[in-house]
Amino acid sequence: MTDVTDVGLRERKRLATRRAIQVAVLNLATERGLDRVTVDEISRVADISPRTFFNYFASKEEALAGDNPELPGEEAINVFVNAGRDADLLAGIAELLVESSEHSVEDYRVSLQRRAILKQHPQLFAMRMASMHQFEDELDAVLTRRLAVDDPILAANPVELSRKSRLVTFVAFAAMRHAWATWGDSDAGTDFPERLRSSFACLGLLFTKADA
C-alpha cells in the first residue's frame, strides 16, 4: 500500500489525497477535539468532496488511526523462519516488528500528533489494534512456518500447530501493545523500536524467571 514502485500518476494522486485526508483530520482533531470534527470539515480542508472521503476511509476514526503495518520483505521472513530452534523466538519476532515499523516511517510531527490523540481516546487505540486483523493473520502465517520448521513433530499435527501459532501471535501482539503504551506514556524521549525490543525482552524474562 505504501509501495512507491507503481509511480503512475493515478497512484501518486491517490496516495497524495490519502495523506491530505490524514493530515487534515489530525490537524482538526488536534486543534478542536475529535468530537467537534465532521467529515464535511475534513473534506473542505483536504480539498475534496465529502463523498470522496468515503472512497478512502469508512469513517473519520479510520482516517485518524493511521496505516496498518506490513511485514518486512521475503528475505527477512525466510531468515526468521529458518533461524533454527536455538534462536530466541521472541527476539526474532521483535526484530520482524522493528523492521516493519521502520518500513513505513512517516513524518515525526504526524506521529506525535496521532500519539497524542490516541492517548486522549483509548477507544480509538483499541480500534486501531482491532483493525490489524490482516497483519495479525500475516504474522500468524509466518509463525506457523517457523514453528513447523522448529518442531517437525508439531508440524505433523495441524490443529495443535495452528493453536500454538495463534497463541504466539496473540502474545506478540500483547507485547506490541505494551510497546505502544509505554511509548505513548513517554515524553517523546525514546523511539518506538527501542520500546519494542524492551517489551519483548521483558516478556522473555517474565516466565523464565519462574523456574529459578
Added chain:
Amino acid sequence: MTDVTDVGLRERKRLATRRAIQVAVLNLATERGLDRVTVDEISRVADISPRTFFNYFASKEEALAGDNPELPGEEAINVFVNAGRDADLLAGIAELLVESSEHSVEDYRVSLQRRAILKQHPQLFAMRMASMHQFEDELDAVLTRRLAVDDPILAANPVELSRKSRLVTFVAFAAMRHAWATWGDSDAGTDFPERLRSSFACLGLLFTKADA
C-alpha cells in the same frame, strides 16, 4: 451490574429491559444478518421506544457484544494476591478469569448465538475486546498488588512495577483472546473455562521450553 442484591422493582425492570434488548438484537441478527437490523426493529421487538434503546446502549453493536466480565469477589482476589511467589502466576490468573466467567453465566443458547455472530463479524469481536478497558484496568490493579507482594524490590520501583503489571495484563488478555478464539472454533463441544485453563497452560509451556 449483574448483582441481584438490589431487588427493587426499578432495578428488576431495568435489567429485564436490558435483557430484552440483548435477546432482540441477537435474534434479529441471527435470522437476517446484522447489517439488515435497525435500531427501530430492535426497539419494536423489545417493546420499547427507539429513544429508550439509547438509554441502554450506545449502539446496536454494543447491545450485541454482551456484558463485560467482572473480577471475582474480594476474598478470591486476596487469595490470589497473597499466593506467594512460588505459586504459578499464570495458573492463578487463569483461575481468576474462570471464576469471573462463571460469575455471569447466561443462557446457553444466547451464548451460542452470540458466538456465531461474533464469528461472522471479526470487527465486533475486536470491539468487544476494546470495550474491556475497565476490566483490563481492574485486572492490572490486582496484578500490581500481586507483583508487589511477590517482589518487594520491584515494589520499590513504581515505574517498573507498573510496566511489568501492564505487560502481564496484556499477555493475560492475549491468552483470554486465544481461549475465546479456540472456543469459537470448536463445535460447541467443550466449555469456556476448560479453554481458558488450556490456553494459559500452553502459554506457560511456551517459554519454559525455551530453556531445555
Added chain:
DNA sequence: AATTAATTTTGCAGGACATGCAACAATTGA
C-alpha cells in the same frame, strides 16, 4: 492525435445513527 477503456471524483437522494431537550409516566419513600 484521436478514440476508447478504465478509474476516480462528485452531487444527490435517502436511510440510519445518535444526542439534547422537555414533557410525561412510573417507582420510591415519607
Added chain:
DNA sequence: TCAATTGTTGCATGTCCTGCAAAATTAATT
C-alpha cells in the same frame, strides 16, 4: 396521598454512510 427521584417517550436536529449515475481524469490503443 404527596413529593422526590428515576425512567420513558416523542420531537427536532445534525451527522454518518451508502448506492447510483453523470462528469471528469488518467491510461491504453491505434
